[in-house]
């Protein structure tokens with residue numbers, strides 16, 4: 312079957328053709344359905360493996376309530392405030408964006424707004440076009456930006472790009488961003504101010520480059536607009552509508568509490584006909600055009616489509632917003648640790664009788680510790696699968712599902728491998744609520760294949776793969792024979808086997824037999840083994856084949 316066959320993508324906002332071409336080439340079928348209302352989008356969602364949106368489609372909790380086969384949503388752009396992230400994460404849907412693809416265009420748009428505002432370009436343009444009779448220059452006298460102080464709110468990708476260009480225009484730039492700890496940024500050229508009101512007191516122009524949402528709502532509130540801003544302040548909002556109190560802004564402009572505003576983004580888009588900013592003085596408005604250039608639209612479309620294709624075809628995660636920083640497309644010498652973690656997790660799940668209180672990953676060495684979160688999530692997915700079902704848990708929702716069940720996920724970087732072992736060791740331990748506890752330790756050899764080196768305290772060296780049966784028995788003569796004969800009688804061929812012995816504190820020896828079989832042992836065989844005197848535990852686990 313060709314790659315991509317059977318998969319379907321919903322393109323729910325307008326997307327540049329370059330990305331759509333990539334979808335066609337990938338063989339994954341797609342439908343373009345723009346302007347769907349919440350109910351319509353909710354009805355369409357379960358039929359698609361992936362969705363691509365910009366800011367128009369609202370992917371609410373309701374839309375994802377019954378996500379069907381939806382696995383991934385790509386935002387062709389930056390802001391993901393139109394996607395209900397907690398629901399996406401809980402449902403195991405990867406959300407990704409194209410973070411840097413539109414940075415330059417959006418920064419240029421903010422600068423264009425700033426200059427339009429300072430020099431009254433839109434009004435002057437309309438004036439000239441209105442005819443020669445009232446030709447006036449004095450009415451359109453503007454403000455020079457060189458020498459003025461620009462305050463950049465949000466010193467991320469777009470904020471810094473705006474700052475560098477404003478510095479080139481000989482503006483003084485200061486920044487406000489509570490998530491930047493440095494005293495200054497950009498080689499000391501942008502001083503960071505901690506207190507927002509003190510920041511407002513220093514600036515002639517303010518430009519916003521923050522994400523939307525509760526954390527940034529009404530940063531420029533009514534109180535600040537009326538009582539904290541300098542009356543000559545020019546306001547640029549190319550971020551999100553809620554960042555500035557739109558209604559208070561219209562009043563502040565009318566009452567000359569601030570000098571002007573240029574706004575690209577609104578609480579409600581399209582803006583309603585009675586929106587107060589439409590009639591506010593010295594106010595320049597654009598219809599969410601920050602990223603609307605040929606270059607940015609091509610880039611976001613291509614990146615979003617490439618990322619969707621990569622995730623659907625190979626599980627590769629690019630530009631993830633809700634995957635806790637995990638990475639599955641690792642270099643060849645690190646990639647086998649992902650398989651190791653999954654198989655260690657699956658083996659451990661097979662050993663446990665009950666549920667879990669804590670799942671702990673311990674890693675040592677140089678390669679595995681680079682990917683602790685990824686390895687922990689992969690192991691935890693396998694541990695939770697038998698409890699939640701095959702399709703219910705994945706690397707996106709595993710942390711949420713564990714937390715919602717009161718299971719702690721812990722990752723520990725050990726300075727040195729456990730005694731007797733060397734190199735990159737990945738160990739996973741599960742502790743149950745009733746004192747049950749098991750652990751499995753493994754590594755990856757130079758052949759790139761995972762090895763299990765310990766189950767509990769039993770030492771071994773085995774590739775975890777295929778049908779595996781783990782048997783714990785009293786260490787006494789004849790036990791291997793009993794097991795061998797039982798498998799033989801059941802016509803189950805033993806492909807490989809390791810035996811390991813351990814002594815408990817009282818000096819009593821027990822042995823572990825880890826057996827790989829060519830076919831799956833049935834319940835009757837396992838039950839008959841369990842019933843044998845001297846056999847303490849029999850567990851069967853089906854792992855993927857070696858490949």
Ligand SMILES: NC(=O)C1=CN([C@@H]2O[C@H](COP(=O)(O)OP(=O)(O)OC[C@H]3O[C@@H](n4cnc5c(N)ncnc54)[C@H](O)[C@@H]3O)[C@@H](O)[C@H]2O)C=CC1
Nearest residue numbers: 389390465466467468469488490520521522549550601602
């Ligand atoms: N008008 C348009 O068409 C476009 C608008 N945007 C908007 O611009 C935003 C920023 O984009 P990037 O610079 O790429 O994101 P970014 O993530 O690189 O930067 C955002 C910055 O905001 C800071 N921040 C967060 N909360 C803050 C707060 N309460 N006060 C001050 N700073 C805060 C963060 O620490 C970060 O440094 C996007 O989230 C999106 O909402 C992005 C692209 C196009």
Ligand SMILES: O=C(O)C(=O)COP(=O)(O)O
Nearest residue numbers: 365366367388389390602
């Ligand atoms: O990328 C962003 O965050 C934007 O705001 C751009 O929105 P758009 O894709 O043009 O609807």
